[in-house]
Amino acid sequence: NAGVTQTPKFRVLKTGQSMTLLCAQDMNHEYMYWYRQDPGMGLRLIHYSVGEGTTAKGEVPDGYNVSRLKKQNFLLGLESAAPSQTSVYFCASSYLTYEQYFGPGTRLTVT
Amino acid sequence: RKEVEQDPGPFNVPEGATVAFNCTYSNSASQSFFWYRQDCRKEPKLLMSVYSSGNEDGRFTAQLNRASQYISLLIRDSKLSDSATYLCVVNRDDKIIFGKGTRLHILP
DSSP states (O other): OOOEEEEOSEEEEOTTOOEEEEEEESSOOSEEEEEEEETTTEEEEEEEESSTTOOEEOSSOTTOEEEOSSTTEEEEEESSOOGGGOEEEEEEEESTTSOEEEOOOEEEEEO | OOSEEEOOOOEEEETTOOEEEEEEESOTTOOEEEEEEEOTTSOOEEEEEEOTTOEEETTEEEEEETTTTEEEEEEOSOOGGGOEEEEEEEEETTEEEEOOOEEEEEEO
């Protein structure tokens, strides 16, 4: 039972490059989330999903896209990375809006 | 006014002392409340849920005051391992709102 896993753990991108972050959970949770965390800003919700095939915008969705083709996976895409997207990205899942289980995070640097 | 507010700290507290944090929320329709703990460079993890009647888990006590719209966390007999950032979380419908966290440093 791995819980929530994220790949990759670290990544360095050049401005304008694209990438996809993968989140996987094995707890059969309906709800999944993508957050970014920056110093002094706390956790900010990027996008979330309340079930397979559904996605919704969070607080800071611009520059990101997501897909939830399978219940256990939630993908976060950056089509054209910008230095302002340098951050730590956390994925989480939950049974409805109860306790959230977080992945270990992805540290992304955009140069 | 932000929907969930916390004192960012840091709180520098000697080992063995008691420390308390408050978290205020602005929306009276908020339904459930949690405290999470986040260690440096790690993911947040649930510390405890907060119930209307208040609840205790070992050295930790959480309380909810709906009339004044705040929740609190009390840590007794603090340990060095309690050093972390404590995040207040408020749920309303499908919305989950995290506070920015309060940093706690336990001093030997």
